[in-house]
Amino acid sequence: MTALKRTALFDVHRRLGARMAPFAGWEMPLWYSSAREEHLAVRRAAGLFDVSHMGVFEVSGRAAAATLDHLTTNDVSALPIGRAQYTYMLDSNGDVIDDIMLYRVADTRYLVVVNAANADKDWAWFTQHSSEGCVWRDLRGTEADQERRADIALQGPRSLDVLCSLLDPAEAETLKALPFTGVMHTNLLGCDVYIARTGYTGERVAYELFVHPQHSVALWEALLQRGSEFGVRPCGLAARDSLRIEAGLPLYGHELAGPLNLLPFHIDFDHFVKVNKSADFIGKSAYLARREANMLRSVRFRMNERGVRVAKLGDPVLDRRGRVIGTVTSCAMDGAGMLIGLAVVGVDEAREGNTLFVVALPERVPEPLKPFAPLGSRIPMPEPATVLPRFLSRRTGASSAK
Amino acid sequence: MGSFIDSSARYLKTHEWARREGEEIVCGISDYAQQLMNELVYVELPRAGQHVKAGDAFAVVESVKAASDVYAPVSGVVVAINQALERNPEIINRSPYQEGWMARIKPDNPADFEALLTPEAYAALLEELEQQDTKEDH
Numbered sequence: 001m002t003a004l005k006r007t008a009l010f011d012v013h014r015r016l017g018a019r020m021a022p023f024a025g026w027e028m029p030l031w032y033s034s035a036r037e038e039h040l041a042v043r044r045a046a047g048l049f050d051v052s053h054m055g056v057f058e059v060s061g062r063a064a065a066a067t068l069d070h071l072t073t074n075d076v077s078a079l080p081i082g083r084a085q086y087t088y089m090l091d092s093n094g095d096v097i098d099d100i101m102l103y104r105v106a107d108t109r110y111l112v113v114v115n116a117a118n119a120d121k122d123w124a125w126f127t128q129h130s131s132e133g134c135v136w137r138d139l140r141g142t143e144a145d146q147e148r149r150a151d152i153a154l155q156g157p158r159s160l161d162v163l164c165s166l167l168d169p170a171e172a173e174t175l176k177a178l179p180f181t182g183v184m185h186t187n188l189l190g191c192d193v194y195i196a197r198t199g200y201t202g203e204r205v206a207y208e209l210f211v212h213p214q215h216s217v218a219l220w221e222a223l224l225q226r227g228s229e230f231g232v233r234p235c236g237l238a239a240r241d242s243l244r245i246e247a248g249l250p251l252y253g254h255e256l257a258g259p260l261n262l263l264p265f266h267i268d269f270d271h272f273v274k275v276n277k278s279a280d281f282i283g284k285s286a287y288l289a290r291r292e293a294n295m296l297r298s299v300r301f302r303m304n305e306r307g308v309r310v311a312k313l314g315d316p317v318l319d320r321r322g323r324v325i326g327t328v329t330s331c332a333m334d335g336a337g338m339l340i341g342l343a344v345v346g347v348d349e350a351r352e353g354n355t356l357f358v359v360a361l362p363e364r365v366p367e368p369l370k371p372f373a374p375l376g377s378r379i380p381m382p383e384p385a386t387v388l389p390r391f392l393s394r395r396t397g398a399s400s401a402k
Numbered sequence: 403m404g405s406f407i408d409s410s411a412r413y414l415k416t417h418e419w420a421r422r423e424g425e426e427i428v429c430g431i432s433d434y435a436q437q438l439m440n441e442l443v444y445v446e447l448p449r450a451g452q453h454v455k456a457g458d459a460f461a462v463v464e465s466v467k468a469a470s471d472v473y474a475p476v477s478g479v480v481v482a483i484n485q486a487l488e489r490n491p492e493i494i495n496r497s498p499y500q501e502g503w504m505a506r507i508k509p510d511n512p513a514d515f516e517a518l519l520t521p522e523a524y525a526a527l528l529e530e531l532e533q534q535d536t537k538e539d540h
Contacts, residue, residue, distance in 0.1 A: 031440055034440065238467060305489070306489055307443070307490060308443070309444040363469055
């Protein structure tokens with residue numbers, strides 16, 4: 001086993017009493033005190049996340065846009081300076097290599113933010129498929145020196161107030177005017193920082209800060225200290241997962257690629273694949289053929305009752321006749337303490353309000369039920385769940401906590 | 403992280419507590435254990451009337467991120483279970499030593515209780531665990 005990597009904030013997490021756990025090769029905070037309270041803090045105030053395990057690359061040069069347009073599915077030529085776009089890298093089979101964010105920070109310069117677990121694979125793919133007039137830099141590595149970037153996320157309705165209280169008044173005005181997916185380059189507490197209005201929690205008022213890791217600790221502590229007046233809490237990976245599940249957002253390896261080999265059209269994210277853009281992109285024809293043949297669709301669900309087992313990736317979903325109609329891809333606890341999840345089911349079963357039955361298989365699969373079974377023996381119960389709207393309503397972020 | 407130890411209870415190395423109440427032993431999981439698990443979502447309890455052996459995995463607790471067996475502190479007959487936990491497992495998070503009790507056992511041999519860890523010994527165990535935890539950092 002190779003040693004786990006640690007972010008610049010590792011000691012800060014330990015000091016805050018975080019429970020640490022391995023994630024994508026990194027030792028990351030799972031929660032600080034209560035995952036559910038952290039989830040609620042993001043919906044009601046704001047939460048601070050260490051996401052500096054994410055891969056951050058930079059591509060620049062006159063051919064940068066054309067290269068990205070060839071290697072990703074969204075329309076890079078339509079991305080204005082100072083805006084970000086969510087997009088996919090596909091291979092020639094149409095399989096998802098990764099889901100990523102592109103930030104156009106200058107005319108011919110883009111930040112590329114990728115999943116930690118895929119960062120090395122993505123870097124190899126980008127650099128192998130790059131073209132002349134295009135310079136790639138890995139901003140995780142020491143060779144990037146002063147240009148290194150680590151991602152810290154401040155997400156939730158009060159995040160704007162916290163940032164504005166720390167910025168120069170003129171810069172605060174710029175931030176207030178920043179549209180969703182906008183990105184600005186500024187100075188925050190003496191740190192050179194890109195602030196982007198993006199995130200992975202389903203919040204519309206939500207920011208990611210890209211700073212040199214040598215400033216991570218000072219910035220984190222300042223945000224937390226100032227944020228305490230606004231109800232900001234540090235949040236771990238458990239809350240990050242429950243928030244994105246509640247929002248209906250995919251996680252690579254679960255709702256994208258993974259054992260079910262899911263694609264954007266399965267999860268209602270097909271509009272990030274611009275098959276009509278002028279540039280041809282790798283995987284386009286294979287993607288189109290698979291979309292044509294598709295019979296599955298993802299749903300968001302909530303378990304009807306409390307006190308039921310947490311489903312995991314791979315657990316079966318049944319109809320009320322006991323027929324397998326789908327598969328769970330993710331499950332977590334929402335702010336109200338109810339289990340919510342994502343699953344893929346047959347397209348006919350995906351309608352809102354439909355009742356599904358989820359069998360959360362225990363780690364040790366028990367003996368099958370036989371006649372004259374002894375008292376006290378158990379079999380996994382199919383537990384009822386209700387299909388929710390595919391995405392959390394953004395206007396009422398706390399709607400699930402009725 | 404700091405967890406509470408009920409000084410009137412005895413403990414297992416696996417973070418169960420047991421308290422003598424009359425002729426019965428009441429048991430559950432410690433504050434340390436519930437903190438380690440975080441919010442519990444599922445509890446599997448033994449059946450009343452069931453005979454359990456000390457050290458048997460006789461219950462299960464699950465959170466979103468972890469599942470753990472719960473071991474019987476003494477051998478005996480389960481005389482009562484806390485059924486409220488089945489629909490509201492988070493009671494254990496809120497009150498691990500009182501409302502969050504899991505089972506009452508009538509021990510085969512009341513002296514078995516004396517063999518369990520004293521609160522002092524359990525506190526020393528937790529301290530040791532914490533030190534190991536910080537040692538891994540260096």
